Amino acid sequence: MPILIRHCKTKAGFEALPIDGKTGKWDQERRLDLRAIGKALQAKGYDIVDAGPLLIAKATGLSESTIYPTGRLIIKCDQESDAQATATRIYKDIGLE
Numbered sequence: 001m002p003i004l005i006r007h008c009k010t011k012a013g014f015e016a017l018p019i020d021g022k023t024g025k026w027d028q029e030r031r032l033d034l035r036a037i038g039k040a041l042q043a044k045g046y047d048i049v050d051a052g053p054l055l056i057a058k059a060t061g062l063s064e065s066t067i068y069p070t071g072r073l074i075i076k077c078d079q080e081s082d083a084q085a086t087a088t089r090i091y092k093d094i095g096l097e
Contacts, residue, residue: 001018001019001020001021001091001096001097002018002019002021002024003016003017003018003019003084003087003088003091004016004017004019004026005080005083005084005087008074012076013063013074013075013076013077013078013083014074014075014077014080014083015072015073015074015075016072016073016075016083016084016086016087016091017071017072017073018030018071018091018096026070026071026072027070027071028070029070030069030070030071031069031070032067032069032070032071032094034050034053034054034055034067034069035050037055037067037094038050038055040093040094041055041057041059041090041093041094044059044093045059045060046058046059046093047059051066053068053069054066054067054068054069055067057090059089062085062086062089062090063075063076063077063082063083063086064076065086065087065090067090067094071091071096073086073087073090075087
């Protein structure tokens with residue numbers, strides 16, 4: 001799955017968006033089951049904070065990330081390469097690869 005990484009306009013860090021390989025667009029209508037995703041990520045060793053309509057995830061070697069129901073991630077880091085690695089692993093671990 002292609003991932004669009006760009007500087008976040010309102011937060012310190014990067015934004016990651018999962019791009020549909022067929023349409024070449026981000027599906028803003030997607031709704032992920034964040035409760036199930038939180039449990040799955042915890043089982044894989046992530047520290048998870050359930051923050052209502054979103055999750056905050058942190059794992060060893062990855063930058064802290066906020067996960068939105070649409071699949072959008074806000075990744076707190078200074079380097080685009082770190083954001084790319086974090087997004088790739090999170091998307092793989094939640095089944096959006």
